[in-house]
Amino acid sequence: MFSLNNKISIRQMQALLVLDIFGAGIVMLPRKAAKYAGQDAWLAIAAATAAAVLSVYLMTSAGRLYPRDSFVNLVSGLLSKPVGKFVGVLLSAKLLFNCAIELRLFGEILRQTMLPATPFAVVCAAMIAISAYAASKGYETRARIAQILFPLIFVPFTFLFVLGLFDVDLSNLLPVFATKPDKLLTGAIHAGTAFSGLELIMIAAPFAVRPYAVRRGMIQAVVFIGIFMIFITSVTIAKFGPGEVTRQLWPILDMMDLIDLPGAFIERQEALIMSFWIISNFAIVNSGLFFSSVLLKDVTGKGSHSLYILMCMPVVFAGSCFMLDVDQADHIIELVFYTLGIGFMIILPAVLLAAAALRKAGDARGKS
Amino acid sequence: MGNHRRSRRLLPVALACLLSTGCWDKVEIENRGFIISLGIDKYDSNKKSSRAEEEYNRYTVSAALPSVTDMKESAVSDKSKDVKSADNSTISGCIQLMDAASSQKLYLGQVKLLVLGKGLLSDENLFRQAVDAMERDRDISRKLFLLSTKERAEDILRLNIPGEPMLGLFVENYYKNSGGAGFYGFYKVLEKSISDLRSTGCTLIPEIEAEETDKAEGIRFGGCAVIKDCKLAGWLDDPETRGYAWVMGNCRNSSVTVVYNNMYIPIKVLKSRPRITFSLKNGKLECLIRVNVSGAVKEYDFTAAGLNNPSNLKAYQTAFEQAVSKEIGQTADRVQSEINADIYNFKDLLRKKNYQLFLTYGEDWERHYCEMEIIPQVKVDIISIGTIK
Known part of the structure; x- marks a missing residue:
């Protein structure tokens, strides 16, 4: 019944990508976008989505050059082996760092909202253990988990926000297009951090059963995420107003608190949004551990990826134990995004495409 | 070999279950004191206190909880409540003192109503700090109802309304049934008030007063307090x-x-x-x-x-x-x-x-x-x- 050839369908890849991106970034997204773009935050997110689509196009075009080769082999083939290994190690380090910081953020929020007395190490270790176990089972297992988790997260989430629509003041989205273009651009740049994780496309592309369909599938996924982000940001701003959204650390969490569920059988809905966050954090840590181990395996060319997962686990755990508050962790995530993130999402694919053009390299079909 | 493999597979599952029991944060439900209504007043300096810190007291915080021991007949009995109060220089200090005087762990996550006394509303600094305390505490829901009174909030919380549940539940049901219906159905939730105060520095807080007749105690909704620049500026009838x-x-x-x-x-x-x-x-x-x-x-x-x-x-x-x-x-x-x-x-x-x-x-x-x-x-x-x- 299951092929166990480590290949996944485009649908599964889309579900994985959406889960990887839908994390801590989305909870703070309305605040970041509204801080600069005000009530036009939805426009800033639309601009960020367009930039993300362009980035996906670049990455998948680079991936099409040698669609069956792994990421490290692709870079090595075009730019030389030492560069390929260096980029592989750097990306692996970046993913592990992201994992650690996301875990830190997750642990902090969990401590403040639900489990104040539970040691952070317990929360962190439990999440790493379960994510590592899932990652050790291979990409197909991850894909099937994503197919199960996707409706579990998005259907109730969407339902809650549609309910929230009945008690919002849509005039809070006025006046439209009144924000200055420079502030819109700044808002778009800050909103772009919500798309952190897109660089995984380059590593994941060789796992697709139809590698030449990856571009279309990933663009669809990014557009879906963008529309979803615009929807929840608009509802949140309509509820609180742009000024109040800017003041809240986690506007989405506060939004959930104010929604009245029909039947009123659940008094506090924060537990629901936290369950979404737990699942999406699992997806992020799981993908970080999996892809880091795959990259390290490709760099060294030895051993199985499970061995490298075992090596990465204490690194992520140690990184997450650094004492950072939510604000500091958020700043570090942004810093890493604006440097390494953009480097891997835009600059590296552009360099690979340029190198391929200069050397007239690449798979013949990839050039079509 | 099969058993060994099976136990290896079950070990992570068992570990996950063990670690997800909330060992550190579990609170048995009968040990939780669910506060339904809160009242905040300016400390009455005429009150005599045995505590040495009396001179630093600025607030009196009152909390109404369902009385587990009295709730034998019906949960909607007006007698099935306890009202605790404490005096301190800060809101969190008052809540800590109430917690220390209770065998149950007080929980603010189910507060439905916050009543603010006139003395508090008239003092800008006290009012600001009180609103800030409510906003900062993540346990406190932002959709709790806010009411003002010309008397003391503690007295409102102590009212026994015959045939009606405790005040917080009464107010919640009342506004669900009549909310938005003119002067008596006009309501404000904490979130809206905070938003108004940050936007213009002005907000209205609906008024609640005790109404005592020969036969029984009661309450009356109507009118509101006008808050300007975080201070009481007047009352609307x-x-x-x-x-x-x-x-x-x-x-x-x-x-x-x-x-x-x-x-x-x-x-x-x-x-x-x-x-x-x-x-x-x-x-x-x-x-x-x-x-x-x-x-x-x-x-x-x-x-x-x-x-x-x-x-x-x-x-x-x-x-x-x-x-x-x-x-x-x-x-x-x-x-x-x-x-x-x-x-x-x-x-x-x-x-x-x-x-x-x-x-x-x-x-x-x-x-x-x-x-x-x-x-x-x-x-x-x-x-x-x-x-x-």
């Missing part, structure tokens, strides 16, 4: 509160009584939709408030003959229009000239509806608001006079 509610579109199911031809005719509001526009007239800012009201006549003089006459019906409609206009106008006049508070948040509305005017007048808004001419324009449509129209 029932008609003035409804004058505000007309502008906010919160008068559905309200009942307006008009005297016409020596008859008292109540009309039940079925729909009330305001439309507010801003414009410049002779260099002066003008705010036009158009309110379209649809209503049904609830009582007449048992003949209905007058109501079948179109010209009479038109006259009644005109009388209602004048009554509603008068309420809106009187409230606007009072808050502009006497209290000087933008309770309607017209500043934000101007920004949304006419951004160009906002750029000109938004800067020195307090002055422009007081000089702005507010013109109510009401249209009443009586769509039902009884069984047949």
Whole structure:
């Protein structure tokens, strides 16, 4: 019944990508976008989505050059082996760092909202253990988990926000297009951090059963995420107003608190949004551990990826134990995004495409 | 070999279950003290206290909890509550003292109602810190109802209303049934009040007062406290509160009584939709408030003959229009000239509806608001006079 050839369908890849991106970034997204773009935050997110689509196009075009080769082999083939290994190690380090910081953020929020007395190490270790176990089972297992988790997260989430629509003041989205273009651009740049994780496309592309369909599938996924982000940001701003959204650390969490569920059988809905966050954090840590181990395996060319997962686990755990508050962790995530993130999402694919053009390299079909 | 593999697979599952039991944060439900209502007052310095820290006391916080020991007969019994109170220099200090005096772990996650006493409302610093404390505590829901009182909040919490549940539950049910219905159904949740205070520094907090008769205690809703720059600036009575509610579109199911031809005719509001526009007239800012009201006549003089006459019906409609206009106008006049508070948040509305005017007048808004001419324009449509129209 299951092929166990480590290949996944485009649908599964889309579900994985959406889960990887839908994390801590989305909870703070309305605040970041509204801080600069005000009530036009939805426009800033639309601009960020367009930039993300362009980035996906670049990455998948680079991936099409040698669609069956792994990421490290692709870079090595075009730019030389030492560069390929260096980029592989750097990306692996970046993913592990992201994992650690996301875990830190997750642990902090969990401590403040639900489990104040539970040691952070317990929360962190439990999440790493379960994510590592899932990652050790291979990409197909991850894909099937994503197919199960996707409706579990998005259907109730969407339902809650549609309910929230009945008690919002849509005039809070006025006046439209009144924000200055420079502030819109700044808002778009800050909103772009919500798309952190897109660089995984380059590593994941060789796992697709139809590698030449990856571009279309990933663009669809990014557009879906963008529309979803615009929807929840608009509802949140309509509820609180742009000024109040800017003041809240986690506007989405506060939004959930104010929604009245029909039947009123659940008094506090924060537990629901936290369950979404737990699942999406699992997806992020799981993908970080999996892809880091795959990259390290490709760099060294030895051993199985499970061995490298075992090596990465204490690194992520140690990184997450650094004492950072939510604000500091958020700043570090942004810093890493604006440097390494953009480097891997835009600059590296552009360099690979340029190198391929200069050397007239690449798979013949990839050039079509 | 198979058993060994199976136990290896089960080990992570078992570990995950073990670690997810919430060992550190579990609280048995009977050990939780669910606070339903909170009351905050300014500390009464005339109170005698045995504590050495008395001179530093600034707040009295009261909390009403369901009494587990008394709840034998019914959960809705008015006797099934305990009211605890504590004095301290801070809100969190008061809550800690109450916690220390209780065998249960007090939990603020189910608070439905917050009552603020007049003394607290009149003190800007105390009020600011109280609002901040409520906002910062993530346990406290932002959709709890906010009420003000001219007396002490603690006294309101201690009221026993015969046949009704404890006050927080009573208020929650009351507003769910009658919320938005004019002056008595006008309600404010914590989130909205905080948002208003940050936006214009002004908000209204509905009023609750004790009403004692020979037979029993009771409560009365109506009127509201006007807060300006985080300090009590005045009180609005029932008609003035409804004058505000007309502008906010919160008068559905309200009942307006008009005297016409020596008859008292109540009309039940079925729909009330305001439309507010801003414009410049002779260099002066003008705010036009158009309110379209649809209503049904609830009582007449048992003949209905007058109501079948179109010209009479038109006259009644005109009388209602004048009554509603008068309420809106009187409230606007009072808050502009006497209290000087933008309770309607017209500043934000101007920004949304006419951004160009906002750029000109938004800067020195307090002055422009007081000089702005507010013109109510009401249209009443009586769509039902009884069984047949």
